[in-house]
Amino acid sequence: MTNPAETSAAPYPAATRVVFPVEPYEPSDPRFGENVRGAGGLFGIHLGEDVCAVAGTVVRSVADGLVVYSGFHPGSAEKGNWGNIVIVGHRHPVSGADFFSLYGHLGPGAKPAGDLVAVGEPLGAVGAAYTAENGWWEAHLHFAIYTGPWTGSVLPGYFREGSDRTRPEHWTDPSAFIRSFLAEPYLTVVS
Numbered sequence: 001m002t003n004p005a006e007t008s009a010a011p012y013p014a015a016t017r018v019v020f021p022v023e024p025y026e027p028s029d030p031r032f033g034e035n036v037r038g039a040g041g042l043f044g045i046h047l048g049e050d051v052c053a054v055a056g057t058v059v060r061s062v063a064d065g066l067v068v069y070s071g072f073h074p075g076s077a078e079k080g081n082w083g084n085i086v087i088v089g090h091r092h093p094v095s096g097a098d099f100f101s102l103y104g105h106l107g108p109g110a111k112p113a114g115d116l117v118a119v120g121e122p123l124g125a126v127g128a129a130y131t132a133e134n135g136w137w138e139a140h141l142h143f144a145i146y147t148g149p150w151t152g153s154v155l156p157g158y159f160r161e162g163s164d165r166t167r168p169e170h171w172t173d174p175s176a177f178i179r180s181f182l183a184e185p186y187l188t189v190v191s
């Protein structure tokens with residue numbers, strides 16, 4: 001489990017090379033920023049992107065970074081949750097700003113908080129469908145980019161009006177963010 005006192009040490013490693021977290025990278029629904037409705041009404045604004053991936057698919061760190069959070073949030077069959085979630089801190093090599101990559105619905109054995117990881121290094125694997133290990137969802141990866149501030153706490157997957165857990169403006173479209181490195185001639189998106 002995370003210990004904020006040990007894992008909030010900035011600056012984080014610079015993200016000079018980036019990769020998509022799974023290969024191939026095929027976003028499904030919901031996409032980033034979509035309003036999701038469920039049986040109980042508005043569920044919230046999706047803060048990341050759901051990516052098609054079968055159970056066991058290796059999930060890789062999108063850049064050099066420091067694991068700042070690793071925890072198990074099993075939820076229930078009635079109310080899903082994260083399963084295992086990993087959050088990695090990085091420094092943007094151009095702006096110098098911290099950002100965080102988030103990987104949800106992983107199976108057991110995910111990287112622990114405090115570990116330094118290299119770009120492309122495995123963080124874990126997609127969890128089995130409809131079990132506690134993936135938080136009771138169809139097998140998939142929830143991938144998100146959070147721009148802070150980092151408080152040491154687990155981050156939500158949705159924003160609900162009236163919630164003080166996060167703000168939508170602290171999140172960015174993860175596909176667009178990864179691709180933005182293509183626009184910087186001295187940065188590299190590696191496949």
Ligand SMILES: [Zn+2]
Nearest residue numbers: 049050142157
């Ligand atoms: Zn999601």
